[in-house]
Amino acid sequence: MKLALRVALAVIAGVVLVLGGFGYVRVHREIMLLDSDMRKDHALIGSTLAVQVSETWFADGPSRATAVITLADNNREGVDISWVPHGSTQTLLPIEWQQLKGIRHEIVLLTRPGGELLRSEEGTPYLVTHIPVTGRGQLLGAVQLATSSELRDRYVRSSIISSVIATVVMSIVAAAAILALGVWLIGRPLARLTEKARRVGAGDPGEPLDLAQNDEIGFLASEMNAMCDRLAAANSKAAAEAAARQRAQEQLRHAERLATVGRLAAGIAHELGTPLNIVSGRAKMIVRGKVEGLAVLEYARSIADQSERMTASIRRLLDFSRRREPQKQLVNLTAVTSSCVELLRHEAERQNIELVMETSEEIRAHADPGQLDQVTTNLVVNALQASPPGSTIRIRTGLTKELSAGSEVAEPFAFVRVEDEGTGMTEEVRKQVFEPFFTTKPAGQGVGLGLSVAFGIVEEHGGWIDVQSTPGRGSVFSVYIPQEA
Numbered sequence: 001m002k003l004a005l006r007v008a009l010a011v012i013a014g015v016v017l018v019l020g021g022f023g024y025v026r027v028h029r030e031i032m033l034l035d036s037d038m039r040k041d042h043a044l045i046g047s048t049l050a051v052q053v054s055e056t057w058f059a060d061g062p063s064r065a066t067a068v069i070t071l072a073d074n075n076r077e078g079v080d081i082s083w084v085p086h087g088s089t090q091t092l093l094p095i096e097w098q099q100l101k102g103i104r105h106e107i108v109l110l111t112r113p114g115g116e117l118l119r120s121e122e123g124t125p126y127l128v129t130h131i132p133v134t135g136r137g138q139l140l141g142a143v144q145l146a147t148s149s150e151l152r153d154r155y156v157r158s159s160i161i162s163s164v165i166a167t168v169v170m171s172i173v174a175a176a177a178i179l180a181l182g183v184w185l186i187g188r189p190l191a192r193l194t195e196k197a198r199r200v201g202a203g204d205p206g207e208p209l210d211l212a213q214n215d216e217i218g219f220l221a222s223e224m225n226a227m228c229d230r231l232a233a234a235n236s237k238a239a240a241e242a243a244a245r246q247r248a249q250e251q252l253r254h255a256e257r258l259a260t261v262g263r264l265a266a267g268i269a270h271e272l273g274t275p276l277n278i279v280s281g282r283a284k285m286i287v288r289g290k291v292e293g294l295a296v297l298e299y300a301r302s303i304a305d306q307s308e309r310m311t312a313s314i315r316r317l318l319d320f321s322r323r324r325e326p327q328k329q330l331v332n333l334t335a336v337t338s339s340c341v342e343l344l345r346h347e348a349e350r351q352n353i354e355l356v357m358e359t360s361e362e363i364r365a366h367a368d369p370g371q372l373d374q375v376t377t378n379l380v381v382n383a384l385q386a387s388p389p390g391s392t393i394r395i396r397t398g399l400t401k402e403l404s405a406g407s408e409v410a411e412p413f414a415f416v417r418v419e420d421e422g423t424g425m426t427e428e429v430r431k432q433v434f435e436p437f438f439t440t441k442p443a444g445q446g447v448g449l450g451l452s453v454a455f456g457i458v459e460e461h462g463g464w465i466d467v468q469s470t471p472g473r474g475s476v477f478s479v480y481i482p483q484e485a
């Protein structure tokens, strides 16, 4: 509708411009034609009268001659005809008698109070013509003709009015026709196209558009229908692909579950199998009385050690399977981390590895201190296991808003970072470190549960663990938890 209205307004402007220009040229030409007709009339009447006056002058005398002019004046409507004797100054226009040789026309402004033609600065323009009357070689006088332009002006005015009316009527008719056509050919189909586009945007294209128009809008409608068809085909393909992907993912998850169960079974078998063998072997030896004295004590201690190892393994398995809800409270992350580092310092010194706690200021966070301690201990123990003697492990706590390069979050996260100069990991290993029972350590040194337990705890705190590692150079494990949990 708006488009049709704009086109209609443009057409009105065009019609006004063209018809206005055309009217102006026509009126101008009519004025010229009317003026030249008036001049021709004056010349014809004046010259005929001049001949008649000259002949009568010498045949019947001057008074009869001027009477001819009075008679002509009375017979002519719209033209004032009068006789000007030679030398007279009583004329509508001053006459230079010596120079009056032929017909002289001039347009002047005249008023006519009391029936007398007089010159005036204001009033109706008059065409005044003087035609010299000669006879027997002498100048007798002149015939003076004066015609008001009133008639011409009236004609011009009515011509202008009719032009304006024609322009207005044509504009209205053209605008109405264009509005109707615009609404029918543009507005209505465009409204349907818009509705269709809105439905496509909302995800329900509905029925195809049926516009019986063989023009650009019709082509647009059929293009839109084709686009909707392509979209529907793409959608169903995407849905099929998504379903296939979901199926594949489910199969993968199933396979992963089987692998985890397998690893779990192998892990338990290994973790408990070896110590159980030792326990039963030693116990049988004692029962059969094959050992005596101090050796019995030695065997009993070995049984106790292996039982402890099994208990520890079972505790860690329980930790993994029955994770308890974190008991969150406001803790100083630096203090929790430091005390855990201090507990491991002795072990580090034994391996000739330096443990450096780099932060001293307080970092507050809502967390379960016991679980946090467990996470940090796992990370530092892993770092110790991966580090060669003489290397350094740096531990730092802090707050950060920049979680990835260049992007910031509104609320800061608290972090604990453990950085070692150890073996590092290949990309392959790095991807699996959080999987339960994934370990690269020799039997008896690692179960593969440390990081998966840590991962679960951190996740329950609303955080995550980031791992960066370069084989041969070391690894950085960063634990992020929201400051306000």
Ligand SMILES: Nc1ncnc2c1ncn2[C@@H]1O[C@H](COP(=O)(O)OP(=O)(O)OP(=O)(O)O)[C@@H](O)[C@H]1O
Binding pocket: 378, 382, 383, 386, 420, 422, 423, 424, 425, 429, 433, 434, 438, 439, 440, 441, 445, 446, 447, 448, 449, 450, 451, 452, 474, 475
């Ligand atoms: N700091 C590290 N440097 C190099 N490799 C590491 C580091 N931390 C972990 N890993 C790798 O990740 C694996 C999994 O670690 P995770 O702590 O889960 O198990 P684990 O240490 O092998 O056994 P557990 O901790 O149960 O005794 C490790 O076997 C090791 O390959």
Ligand SMILES: [Mg+2]
Binding pocket: 378, 381, 382, 446, 449, 450, 451
């Ligand atoms: Mg570990």
